[in-house]
Amino acid sequence: MRQEANTSNRRAQPAGSSSESLMWVGFLFTGLACLGVLYAVVHLGHKIENTGAAVPADPFALLLELVKGRLAWPGTSTWLLVAAAALLLAVLVLWVVAGRKRAKSRSRVDHAAQYLGAGRDIETLSEANARKFAERFGIEGPVGVVVGETITRGKKGQRLFSSWEDMLLLIAGPRTGKSTSYAIPAMVEAPGAVVATSNKRDLVDATRGPRAEVGKVFVFDPQRIALEEPSWWWNPLSYVTDEVKAAKMAEHFAAGSREAGAKTDAYFDGAGKDLLAGLLLAAALDGRPITQVYTWLTRPTDDRPVEILRDHDVPMIADQVAGVIMSPDKQRGGVYGTAQKMAACLTNRQIQPWICRQGEDDDRPEFDPAAFVRSTGTLYSLSKEGAGTAGPLVTALTVATIEAAEELAAQSPGGRLKQPMLGVLDEAANVCRWNDLPSLYSHFGSRGIILLTILQSWSQGVEVWGDSGMKKLWSASNVKMYAGGVSEEGFLKSLSELVGDYDMVARSASVSDGKRSTSTSIQQRRIFDVAELAAMPKGRAVVLASGSRPVLVRTVPWMVGPHADAVKASIARFDPQGQATIGQAVESLHDVAEAEAEREEAER
Incomplete structure (x- = not known):
């Protein structure tokens, strides 16, 4: 048979x-x-x-x-x-x-494109749809963020876009082209202000030149990742205007200071966070630098913060801080010790010039988030993980800026920004642990605040937001992209199910007594099984968008985009190893093309 x-x-x-x-x-x-x-x-x-x-x-x-x-x-x-x-x-x-x-432009997975979305099935990702949205809201410049090109045989594919209302989530492993094909092109083409976080300098080097041509550039680099000098400073306490924002700031310190997936104490973690919030509010109300907060944390019996809170008519918070001060020694020591760990980044001498004015003669400009979101400037916030991390401050600065944009949107016609603001949260789970992000994600899109959150794996998000929070973030993202490099069976199995099946018509032939007979049957097969998704070649991505069928796309790296020369010039100017970096990027592009050609030849 x-x-x-x-x-x-x-x-x-x-x-x-x-x-x-x-x-x-x-x-x-x-x-x-x-x-x-x-x-x-x-x-x-x-x-x-x-x-x-x-x-x-x-x-x-x-x-x-x-x-x-x-x-x-x-x-x-x-x-x-x-x-x-x-x-x-x-x-x-x-x-x-x-x-x-x-x-040369094909990959071993391209055959799957015939079973996925095309034409009307992906109309919500079409350039025409994105342009219609941009024209309706009077948005000038690019129609949206490029998510890739469709895979078609013998001709260039259709370029797909997310609109300036869509929230994006990209999951891809290391060295899969996340920055090259998504973060850098999106930042260079953004029509309004841009906020970017990262633990590397590549985004700064590649986009600083083009972004400087459209607005002022701010690089927040307290750990000297890009070797930037503190030519400006930001006062984190300028964000702390009331009890609510003090609690949010304390939450950023708490989330950014603990190890990913670390267990917390039900009492001391909450009490330490409340104490830190009270001290942050006291320092803000009294016009003190934020470093004063850590000084108070080293003096558990100092009741000056309580007096400041009472003088500014915040009696309940004053009582809360006073209650900790008057608690038994061991209990007080535990709460203060927990809060100290949360605010440990304030002891880093490299960080202090970025968040405090250095003497009366310091005439450096102070960063104002409210003014920034009205401009077309760019804010880069960089931090490493581990000891001495500036992650809590990166998160605080990012949140302060995005909330300033939200306040501006609320005052604008239609409740949205006239020109959308783009936020590229690269390494979000490492350097920008924003606990409320999943809950707020869908809301920001309607305000014209477009976020592209980039994670290396599903579990990386679970470590920060928990399983339910990560599911919420996934569901709130209008455009979800997977570009390979992940080996988590659970996530890949779920993605495989979302992509769906195709029908295979199987025919069998047999000969009996000199007579030939045939039979046919339909069998359902997965378009992508777990192994294929785990081995997704570089240069390909699966895109799932609201209102569209899943689609396989060819990613569009900056080297083949309209701003390639500007990005190369920026890298050559700002990257200490500029020519080598450019060479590696071009070589990587050639390697992808050659590998795809070899795979195609082997299949033939």
Whole structure:
């Protein structure tokens, strides 16, 4: 028994032709083509030589006359036949060369594109849809964030966009092109202000030049990742205007100071956070620098913060702080010790110039989030993980800026920013642990605050927001992208199910008593199984968007985009290893193309 298969995405009933039928059809067409060529060269040969012979108009009669020798074969026809064969060979060579060129832009997973979204199925990601949205809200410049190009055979694919209302989530492992194909192009083309977080300097080096041409650039680099000098400063306490914002600031310190996935004490963690919030509010109300908060935390019996809170008519918070001060020694020590750990980043001398004015003669400008969101400037916030991290301050600065944009949007026509603000939260789970992000995600899109959150894995998000929080973030994202490099079976299995199945028509043939019989059946197969998703090649991504079927896309790195020259110039200027970085980027692009060509050749 032998089995064969035809595939399509969905079939209502078995259909199609067997391979034997297709083979015989191929032979038939080849024979007819040869007969046609023979017919043409014989007629032309006799006409050119003016033989006067009666050449049959019926091609089959002509062939019969030639075989029986009743019709002479002109010498000219031989040359015509050689010319036709040479022409056919040339066409075949051109077809092979064109096929090899096409192979360079193909990948081993591209066959799956035929079972995924296309045309109307992905209309919400089309450029026309994104442009319609931009025109409706009067947004100038690019119509949205490029998410990739559709995979099509023999021609360039359709470019897909998220609109300036869509929230994006990208999950991809290390060195899969997250910055190259998504973060950098999105930042360079953003029409309004941009906020970016990262634990590397690549975003700064690649986009600083183009972004400086449209607005002022601020690089918050307290750990000297990009070797930036503190030419400006930001007062975190300028954000703390009431008890609510004091509690939010304390939450950022708490989330940013603990190890990912670390267990917390039910009493001391909450009490320490409340104490820190009270001291932050006291320092803000009294016009003190934020470093004063840590000084108070080292003096558990100092009741000056209580006096400040009472003087500014905040009696309940004052009582809360006083209650800790008057508690038993061990209990008080535990609460103060917990709060100290949360605020430990304030002891880093490299960080202090970025968050405090350095003496009366310090004339550096102070960063104002409210003014920034009204501009087309760019804010980069950089931090490393581990000891001495500035993560809590990066989170606080990012949140303060985004909330300033939210306040501006509330005052703007339609309740949204006139020009959208883009937030690229690269390494969000490491350097920008914003606990409320999943709950607020969908809300920001309607305000014109577009966030692209980038994670290396699903579990990385779970460590920060918990399982339910990560699911909420996933559901709140209008455009979800997976670009490979992840080996988590649970996540990949769920993604495989979301992408869906296709119907395979299987045919079996058998011979019994000299009679041949065939049977057909429909079998459902996964478009992408877990192994294929885990081995997703670089340069490809699966995109799931609201209102669209899943689609396989070719990612669009900055090296092939309209701003390639500007990005190269920026890297050459700001990256200490600029030429090497550019060379590696171009080489990586060539490596991807060559690897795809080799895979295509192997499949052939």
